[in-house]
Amino acid sequence: MALLYYSRIRLITSLLPLLLHSALPSAHIISVYAAGHEANLFPADLSLRETYSFANARSHVTYMTTLTFERLADEYKGRLSLVHVFPGIVLTPGYQDPELPMWLKVTLGLAGPFLKAFLAMDKGECGARMMFLGSERFPAAAVGGSGRGAVDSDEAGLKSVLDGGVQQVARGTDGVVGGGAYAVNQVGETIDISKAYERVGKEELKVKVWEHTMAAFETIESGNMFSG
Amino acid sequence: MFKLNLIYASNAKFVQNHPLVAVCVAGAGGIGEYIVRALATAYGQHNPDDNPPQNQNQRRLRIYIVGRNARAASDLISECKQLYTNGEFIFVQADDLTLLRNVDAVCKEIIRLEEEKAARGLSEARIDLLYMTQGRVMLGPRRGEPYHPVSHLCPRIPTSHPDPQFPLPFHSPP
Numbered sequence: 001m002a003l004l005y006y007s008r009i010r011l012i013t014s015l016l017p018l019l020l021h022s023a024l025p026s027a028h029i030i031s032v033y034a035a036g037h038e039a040n041l042f043p044a045d046l047s048l049r050e051t052y053s054f055a056n057a058r059s060h061v062t063y064m065t066t067l068t069f070e071r072l073a074d075e076y077k078g079r080l081s082l083v084h085v086f087p088g089i090v091l092t093p094g095y096q097d098p099e100l101p102m103w104l105k106v107t108l109g110l111a112g113p114f115l116k117a118f119l120a121m122d123k124g125e126c127g128a129r130m131m132f133l134g135s136e137r138f139p140a141a142a143v144g145g146s147g148r149g150a151v152d153s154d155e156a157g158l159k160s161v162l163d164g165g166v167q168q169v170a171r172g173t174d175g176v177v178g179g180g181a182y183a184v185n186q187v188g189e190t191i192d193i194s195k196a197y198e199r200v201g202k203e204e205l206k207v208k209v210w211e212h213t214m215a216a217f218e219t220i221e222s223g224n225m226f227s228g
Numbered sequence: 229m230f231k232l233n234l235i236y237a238s239n240a241k242f243v244q245n246h247p248l249v250a251v252c253v254a255g256a257g258g259i260g261e262y263i264v265r266a267l268a269t270a271y272g273q274h275n276p277d278d279n280p281p282q283n284q285n286q287r288r289l290r291i292y293i294v295g296r297n298a299r300a301a302s303d304l305i306s307e308c309k310q311l312y313t314n315g316e317f318i319f320v321q322a323d324d325l326t327l328l329r330n331v332d333a334v335c336k337e338i339i340r341l342e343e344e345k346a347a348r349g350l351s352e353a354r355i356d357l358l359y360m361t362q363g364r365v366m367l368g369p370r371r372g373e374p375y376h377p378v379s380h381l382c383p384r385i386p387t388s389h390p391d392p393q394f395p396l397p398f399h400s401p402p
Contacts, residue, residue: 002326003362010328011253011360014335018342021354024246032259032361054367092258094365101367125232126259127266132235134357135242158234162241188230220328 001048004033005061009068009213012082020079026140028081030133031069035084035183037062038196043205046212047228066173066183066193067206068213073172073180078143081180083133084173088186089120121186132188136167141180236270243270247288249355251338254362256295256319261304263359264291265311272312285349289315292338294322316345325362 008031012019019027039059042051048060062084069082095108108115121129137158157168170190172179183191212228219226250267254260271289278288289312293301301319308317320337323330339353346353 003364007325007328007331007362008360010331011335011358014332015251015338015355015358018339018353018355019358021352022356023249023352023354024356027354027356027358029358030360032359033363087259090259090262094258094363097365100365104365104367123262124266127262127264128232128235128239128270130259130263130359131239131242131266131270132230135238137238155230155234158230158238162234162237188235217328
């Protein structure tokens with residue numbers, strides 16, 4: 001979770017002075033991990049001290065990323081766009097880590113060639129698709145409130161933009177078109193995450209996650225152990 | 229689904245319209261590396277006027293590659309310079325980013341470098357794109373004591389032959 005969430009939020013908040021001077025319509029922040037993987041949630045144990053597992057960690061990082069990205073998009077309307085993306089299956093050297101558990105090494109060894117041939121995305125395509133996430137399809141939230149461009153459009157929309165038409169923008173995680181914070185899949189489509197927040201007090205949780213994150217930073221900065 | 233040819237067309241339009249300062253954290257390997265290469269390739273393919281550079285200090289593309297592996301970064305930078313000679317690719321050495329102080333050190337260094345380079349190029353210090361791909365496939369239980377989140381989440385314990393490629397899991401107070 002350190003690499004996947006906390007260090008990423010710290011990078012954003014520390015680099016804000018430069019981000020806010022972007023020469024683009026707004027700076028674009030792209031966190032590559034696991035958009036759309038909100039699952040189990042333990043609001044009373046955000047750090048997962050009691051209930052850590054790979055899947056729970058992934059779920060918590062996703063929830064916290066969504067909520068913190070929405071908060072930052074709102075606080076810096078017109079200045080920051082934040083995208084959380086799930087890149088799909090990309091066979092990077094990370095999967096050759098000798099310390100992976102044996103069962104995974106065996107599975108990858110057996111399934112590797114098949115994945116590579118049929119399911120995994122190749123390096124060039126992956127890089128290009130990640131680069132696309134910095135485009136104005138994913139703009140910062142509009143300062144005066146939304147209502148820009150057409151809805152989360154499909155390919156026809158992108159084609160028309162390339163032909164000089166109006167910029168089509170994606171729907172944000174808050175359900176607003178051009179909301180400023182986005183959850184996107186490996187082929188650039190918006191992921192609908194609304195179900196995950198149906199029974200969650202979203203605004204309350206958003207505040208809680210922010211306070212938790214800032215408390216972690218402040219505690220660690222002052223040389224103490226964070227136990228929240 | 230956005231077909232790949234449209235993605236490439238959109239990227240081409242982007243690089244023709246915008247000079248760029250990008251930061252790729254964990255950019256020396258994995259998906260981060262693919263992003264760096266994609267940027268260099270797109271700029272190189274679609275900005276033929278500035279290959280070779282007119283003014284050494286006015287760069288159309290500057291990428292800060294943050295990573296631990298200097299050698300991998302150096303190989304990537306050589307490759308990128310071939311792809312786009314008016315690109316500037318700078319390696320920022322990072323230590324284990326599970327430690328807050330290392331994250332802060334990286335940020336401080338990026339700010340320092342960007343202010344210096346922007347001043348020489350007569351432009352404003354800025355970041356346009358920030359990509360973050362740092363992470364590892366960390367399955368299994370979290371090992372070691374439950375330290376504060378930014379330091380304790382690698383489930384490995386230190387081995388007897390610590391490898392600089394693998395992070396140490398414990399945070400020692402400053």
